[in-house]
Amino acid sequence: xxPTDCKYTKEHEWxxxxxxxxxxxxxDYAQKALGDITYIELPVDGRQVKQSEEFVVIESVKAAxxxxxxxxxxxxxxxxxxxxxxxxxxxxxxxxxxxxxxxxFDRAELENLLSPEQYEALxxxxx
Amino acid sequence: xxxxxxxxxxxxxxxxxxxxxxFAGWEMPVQYSQGILVEHRxxxxxxxxxxxxxxxxxxVMGGHAGADLGRLxxxxxxxxxxxxxxxxxLLDDHGGIIDDTIVARLAQxxxxxxxxxxxxxxxxxWIGEHLSASTRFEDRSxxxxxxxxxxxxxxxxxxxxxxxxxxxxRYFRCVQTEVCGFEALVSRTGYTGxxxxxxxxxxxxxxxxxxxxxxxPEVEPAGLGARDTLRLEVGYRLYGQDMDRxxxxxxxxxxxxxxxxxxxxxxxxxxxxxxxxxxxKLVGFVLAGRRAGRHGFAILADGEEVGKVTxxxxxxxxxxxxxxxxxxxxxxxxxxxxLAIAVGSQTLPAxxxxxxxxxxxTARMKTTDL
Numbered sequence: 001x002x003p004t005d006c007k008y009t010k011e012h013e014w015x016x017x018x019x020x021x022x023x024x025x026x027x028d029y030a031q032k033a034l035g036d037i038t039y040i041e042l043p044v045d046g047r048q049v050k051q052s053e054e055f056v057v058i059e060s061v062k063a064a065x066x067x068x069x070x071x072x073x074x075x076x077x078x079x080x081x082x083x084x085x086x087x088x089x090x091x092x093x094x095x096x097x098x099x100x101x102x103x104x105f106d107r108a109e110l111e112n113l114l115s116p117e118q119y120e121a122l123x124x125x126x127x
Numbered sequence: 128x129x130x131x132x133x134x135x136x137x138x139x140x141x142x143x144x145x146x147x148x149x150f151a152g153w154e155m156p157v158q159y160s161q162g163i164l165v166e167h168r169x170x171x172x173x174x175x176x177x178x179x180x181x182x183x184x185x186x187v188m189g190g191h192a193g194a195d196l197g198r199l200x201x202x203x204x205x206x207x208x209x210x211x212x213x214x215x216x217l218l219d220d221h222g223g224i225i226d227d228t229i230v231a232r233l234a235q236x237x238x239x240x241x242x243x244x245x246x247x248x249x250x251x252x253w254i255g256e257h258l259s260a261s262t263r264f265e266d267r268s269x270x271x272x273x274x275x276x277x278x279x280x281x282x283x284x285x286x287x288x289x290x291x292x293x294x295x296x297r298y299f300r301c302v303q304t305e306v307c308g309f310e311a312l313v314s315r316t317g318y319t320g321x322x323x324x325x326x327x328x329x330x331x332x333x334x335x336x337x338x339x340x341x342x343x344p345e346v347e348p349a350g351l352g353a354r355d356t357l358r359l360e361v362g363y364r365l366y367g368q369d370m371d372r373x374x375x376x377x378x379x380x381x382x383x384x385x386x387x388x389x390x391x392x393x394x395x396x397x398x399x400x401x402x403x404x405x406x407x408k409l410v411g412f413v414l415a416g417r418r419a420g421r422h423g424f425a426i427l428a429d430g431e432e433v434g435k436v437t438x439x440x441x442x443x444x445x446x447x448x449x450x451x452x453x454x455x456x457x458x459x460x461x462x463x464x465x466l467a468i469a470v471g472s473q474t475l476p477a478x479x480x481x482x483x484x485x486x487x488x489t490a491r492m493k494t495t496d497l
Contacts, residue, residue, distance in 0.1 A: 035146075035158065035162060035163060035352070036162045036163045036164040038164075038417055038419070038441035038443075038448075039416070039417040039418045039419070039441060039448075041418065057418075059417075059418060059419060059441070061163045061164065061352055061356060061440060061441060061443075062157065062163070062352055064419075064421070086417070087164070090162075
């Protein structure tokens with residue numbers, strides 16, 4: 001079962017609302033599909049992002065991928081631990097492997113995202 | 128649709144949790160459950176087992192076999208004594224690289240030619256066309272299996288199941304012996320930069336040898352993903368990616384494997400190119416950070432595109448990314464020269480570096496005193 005305190009994108013990002021902050025990361029499915037993660041380009045603090053905008057680059061030994069912003073907002077903080085230890089995303093994608101925090105985010109856009117049940121159903125479809 | 132062949136070990140890979148991918152027409156394990164980084168590190172520190180049954184194996188036999196291979200291969204394989212292996216290149220008349228190969232002399236009149244999986248059929252045809260009438264050629268690829276046991280602990284791991292005293296087997300030497308009770312050719316060669324062996328056994332016993340080697344202490348399976356990062360760190364070219372028929376040994380910086388003092392196919396073209404100078408040349412580079420410059424990305428110098436990356440990856444043993452690629456040869460490239468790799472709209476700073484990027488490999492380690 002995927003964590004129930006998050007909403008999800010079809011592209012396998014998660015967003016968890018903690019008060020005024022939206023915490024963003026990639027799902028367990030995404031980290032498994034990428035394999036060993038070797039590099040993450042974090043967004044700079046203060047950057048304004050739009051929902052579905054590519055705003056993080058993530059690389060594994062064999063692949064490179066873009067991460068899309070699950071909601072529009074302003075980057076308040078990025079997880080600097082990932083600069084030297086990107087493997088944390090593999091080990092703990094939903095907690096220690098969070099990628100960045102957005103503030104002043106658009107709550108209405110959360111409605112466009114998948115519920116845990118819907119995301120779970122998507123994973124089933126993908127096999 | 129591309130039909131994929133599988134090695135006799137497919138079931139074993141799946142059972143071990145391997146992620147299977149197509150490679151050169153074969154369905155191969157890219158990694159097992161531990162992942163590429165763990166497999167890479169285990170090979171550098173301990174010992175890993177690789178399924179390399181997909182590779183091609185040719186037997187070339189007869190009184191003229193040595194002379195024939197001497198014409199076909201760029202290095203002096205015909206001068207090898209029995210029990211010696213040599214790396215060399217199959218070249219076409221224009222000096223273009225048809226394949227790279229290791230040739231082992233098994234007897235005065237018998238050679239084993241080991242080639243890449245994706246080029247096997249074309250190689251067999253090319254070699255067949257250039258043999259004397261008395262020389263016999265056999266594609267043994269389907270009848271034979273091959274396993275690579277690689278890592279600083281490979282000798283200690285394999286000794287209990289190998290009839291031959293491995294301390295006496297030097298780098299690029301081979302011996303006919305028994306491994307796990309099965310007849311095997313063991314060569315001290317590999318594609319990782321570490322002490323290690325390539326083990327050639329009959330295809331119908333390769334699953335048993337695989338299981339027996341995997342059961343040895345410290346031995347873990349490793350896939351093509353780790354094989355690729357391991358070889359890149361020590362600067363080994365990958366055929367089809369870092370060189371092909373459009374490239375000559377001069378361009379690929381492989382003149383160390385060319386014996387210009389003898390007659391071989393492609394020599395005249397190569398000598399003409401040496402006089403005229405190559406237009407492009409392969410260089411290695413080390414990036415400043417972890418982000419990789421990958422196959423096909425542009426290489427820049429002073430803001431201008433000077434070439435393209437052919438291989439690039441994060442190098443797990445170094446903690447930064449490394450790569451190689453072809454650059455314009457109209458200026459001398461020196462160790463430390465500044466380059467940049469274009470990744471989308473960004474550029475990653477890099478420095479020209481002569482491989483091996485990782486210099487601690489144990490491949491050449493002296494084992495006689497161990």
